[in-house]
Amino acid sequence: MNKEELGKVNIDIMTIVSHAAKIGWETINVSSLQRFIYLLKVLYSFNSNEENIFEGYHFNVTMFGPYSELVRRSVVYLLANRHLEGDDDGEIRIISNTGVDKMSEERINWIETILLILSKYGENKIFSFIINDPLYDTSVKSNLSSEIQVTSENETLLVLNDFKNAFEETLSDTSSISKEEYISLYFDYIFSQIIKG
């Protein structure tokens, strides 16, 4: 990992924590942050056919969800340099505006989109969504320690496309449903499955 890579991740994390505060999440747990960035990356592959703008993140499977060493190092850096402050439980909060929103409009919008979708359910539910994520689930079942492969034909993408196709085959008019809305509806569906147990 070079300095430039770390710098980009620092900006992502500052932006995420800052936007999370705007929806009332004054603090966010480091584990939630790892999971959130994983969802940013995986769901992006459904939203856009272009190159994944979160390609630089690599996640491994752990019992507690996806884990990126890059994210951990960035959080350590930001805490050490007093851009974030944290407590012993891993809750972090923003204390400076350094780097916030210093990225493309597209990247900011995507962060905000996923945050707002998840905000309906609360930070505590992110873990439940992760363990219900098809790609994560497949990765867990295949090999506990391997890197999660977010390819252009990953499991999550296949399931989301299948979800969208079911809408298109069933409803008379789906023109008003954007890809972001499909993701929102998909989470709605997953949450209903979590409730049912």
Add this chain to the structure above:
Amino acid sequence: MRFTNNQEFKKLLQAKQKDIQQRTSDGVQETSQFQRMRTLLSICRQKHEEKDYRLVIISKDELSRLVENANKCAEHLFTAPLFITNRTVEVDSQFQIIKSNNDPFPEENNEARRYFTAISKDSNLVCFLIDPDSTVNYFIDGNEYGDGIFYTNQSRKAYEELKTIDKLEEVLDEYRSVLKNQDTYIKFFVPKSQLKTLRMLTGSTQPEEQFIQDHKHLLRNKPEECFREDIRNYIKRHMKVVVYREVMMENLDRLDIELLDEKGKDLYFIEIKWVGDSIHADGNRFGTTYNANRINPSAVIQVVGYINQLFKEKQNIKIGYLLVFDARKENLVDTGDGITKSVVPEELRKHYHRYKKLKDFRVININPR
């Protein structure tokens, strides 16, 4: 294909067609301003408890101009005296109160619904009804929303009421009483018909009824799987936790039941053992017998060893439970009797305080079937 080949799912979509179209095309619900406002109202209610409903009204125009620092403005709103003392407030894009009144809401549910719906329809306003438990229902263009497309708020509330991981022992105590129900315990034991066959095959001279009474405590072959699945399902149904089974650790040992809290942060595990007699795999003879010395010390050492291993793996292990199903013929003392720290090898003793032997889970085949 999980969805396109699922006719039930497609039927559900057809049934929800109107809701889906309203949600995705009313120009309000999918905007970031609306979503942020809904979330902020819910989060602020969680922080500032209230026993009463509140109706927060905002015009579509003001909502579209919701300020950047809406989180701070919402905080102010919830602590404003005018908000605390009035059931209905209309706010602007900065959550400043423009109008307020304390008129009571209609008591009857449908009437209340009509009342809120009418406000949203007549005046082009968006109405958020905040429940004391922080659920938010909303009304736009004379339509009522709040439930998800695929779930109801009622089922969401029921889910939220499930117990959290710190209540694990409480849930296990409830399970202990469930074990007295015939429908529960019957699945662990050899059925009556098989006992009759066993009597013949073993050449017993005991009268049939007597043989059944004497051997009704006989467990099915490999009962550990049955016990583990039963308790795992019970925990899943009653707790807001993530339950895994047979998770392999780095040293290739397996945890019977692993539990993570809803946040995926704190780890607990349960090692399941049983004592009693089981039938042989071929079903024609008596099989394995386990007694208390299976528990003390070997199972205790095993559990503390697992805790040690999880620490080595830097896992956030809280407590490792040893749970014993006691299906012994006689009522004997608890299998945990006499367990002390000294039974554990010295190098593991530092983790002994994280180990807990639960009182035996007694299973008796009261009325064999």
